[in-house]
Amino acid sequence: MSTRSSHQVVPPDGAPSASPDVIVAGAGLIGLVTAWRAARLGLRVTVVAPDEPGAASGVAAGMLTPATEAAFGEEPLTRFGLRSQERYPGFLSELAEDTAIDPGYRAEGTLQVAFDPDDLAVLTELMELRDRLGAKTERLTSRECRRLEPMLAPSVRGGVLAPDDHSVDPRRLAAALRAAAAERGAVFVADRVERVVTAGGAARGVRLGGGGTLSAGQVVLAAGAWTSLIAGPPAGTVPALRPVKGQLLRLRAPRGAEPVVTRTVRGLVRGAPVYLVPRADGEVVLGATQEEMGFDARLTVGGVWEILRDARELVPGITELEIAESCVGLRPGAPDNEPLLGPTRLPGLHLATGHFRHGVLFAPATGDAMAEALTTGRLPEHARRFAADRELRVPAGSEGVEEQWT
């Protein structure tokens, strides 16, 4: 995670010699992509984050699957996701100009399968929604599903193939974005932003956990579920983010074994979503729970058991695989479960958070939108629904979140 310029020392009680144009608080995917895109446009960027992987980014499975994720009531998210999905190949080409780190992009499509007749009925309903949104999916029989993925349980009732729903390795993508941002001159400070410093009714910089301060014309808070814990902004400026816990497992196949799945396989098992995302190195990511437990990052019996139970129903062959790692991530959820992007009501202060379970998919579109906001002061038209200073639309009766297709 070290970069050429990551060792800048901030004087404990003064500003560094040259103030950056933008300070980004947070080095998860969203903070990193914001930094990189802004730096590519010529802005001087400093990223402030503890030397730990992003809480959600380091855990995420990396599905780029707006079609198979589309759900009723989330149409704006699907549209933004489809835009970001379309942007991915170009985005990765540009990334490759700035770093040799391979982000592990896989373009085999995604197979979504139903375990029982009720699950199949849900899939059928969703196909209509997806067609309407322009998300390409293709109905498959049980036999066709198993022709694509021979290790699927014979009991699988049928499914859909989403040929454009791909995947990336979020840990590699984060490493690539960090290197690319550094290549474009971004400076990394290994500290925590404790407070936004304001003066004259505007954000002027940040105070660090280590005690120093750092000044800049613009500040972007991109600290995931922790964003609203940063002190300083006037009440009402930063909506409360809530952590949505996800537990997942990383499996490893024995060397030389046939892969248990050759593309991302998502399933509905008695109404519960589960997925298997394969990587080139034989790893398979299994996930994920969705729990509203506050800042609780404990791996639990219930979480692990549910994931294993449902994944085994779809692909019994995983039984022989090694559990190489178990992870817990905290996704940032805004009150209306939509991203919070761009300028806030406090001049100079931007947000880039609230990506919930869509952070990896939305990274390119968010990076572009944030870079535009930081250079022009306005989000692009298509991203304005997610403006950080919007009136929040909290869906009636939904404190939590629709459980399906997470």
Next chain:
Amino acid sequence: MSTRSSHQVVPPDGAPSASPDVIVAGAGLIGLVTAWRAARLGLRVTVVAPDEPGAASGVAAGMLTPATEAAFGEEPLTRFGLRSQERYPGFLSELAEDTAIDPGYRAEGTLQVAFDPDDLAVLTELMELRDRLGAKTERLTSRECRRLEPMLAPSVRGGVLAPDDHSVDPRRLAAALRAAAAERGAVFVADRVERVVTAGGAARGVRLGGGGTLSAGQVVLAAGAWTSLIAGPPAGTVPALRPVKGQLLRLRAPRGAEPVVTRTVRGLVRGAPVYLVPRADGEVVLGATQEEMGFDARLTVGGVWEILRDARELVPGITELEIAESCVGLRPGAPDNEPLLGPTRLPGLHLATGHFRHGVLFAPATGDAMAEALTTGRLPEHARRFAADRELRVPAGSEGVEEQWT
């Protein structure tokens, strides 16, 4: 794990200044208890083992449960276990003379429960065997079981209470034995025994992985499942040990929460054994699989899933607990599944291995028997069935191992 005398340096190509009386290869519970008991009798002992916890000892749950472990065809093991169980309190008092480390002994007894009518029938049959062997158990109704352990599933059919089946914390016991052995003058060498050095038809010492050699009048191989991989002894001297894999999980309750079980709870769930062993610090050990996979120490989907499934059937409340650790241990199994103790056909060479899933329970009886063998040349009468130089009785048609009540 460091002790006062653990840093003796062995000259790479010569013997240390004063040769010990006994070299013990292995610092799992069996190697340590052998070293401590021999040192207490005045022998100069050197223990040679890599600075890693014993492969099975560091994983074991620590049940001291000969009554609830008794199985048809294993009567000699049960008798040895009952003797060792009776010895435990005195053994721990003696240990307390030599170290202040608390081995975490818990004397609340063990509750063994049946999940379905077939499981209950098995328990009933076993009660007769246990009575015959003098292992105390008491039949309980479902309601009585739940009075003792209120978190048990209402569906539990009934069970037995074994008031003398207790538990110990094997990691603490290993630390205590190591400290006690050091207190009695045992020397620890952090290296691997590569070969037994023989001359004139007798064992004369060992060759270390690091290159040096160490001489002694007697050598004890106590390297668990790895014992028969040590080179040097003539063919047929050391029976082939096979590793029997066990996967288990260590759960942790939130601070201040009611314990999910207050004593060891063993269960039969549709014929499969499972157990929960509580510790004073809120940890609950869940186990364990029994798999014949060679030297394969991978945590697997199938192993974890089975343990969680069966334990949840008995005590649904574990669902909320944290999985603090997952472990894999390799138990040493002799061809007839009984321990291998004392002198071999090679003069000067002893074995102390083959304890399979009974190492923690058998530690006191094994320590006493080995100390007697090392000082008198003979095992005590009651341990002679397990003599390392016996003709091996391999049960007909049982390459593997009875799965019940492991």
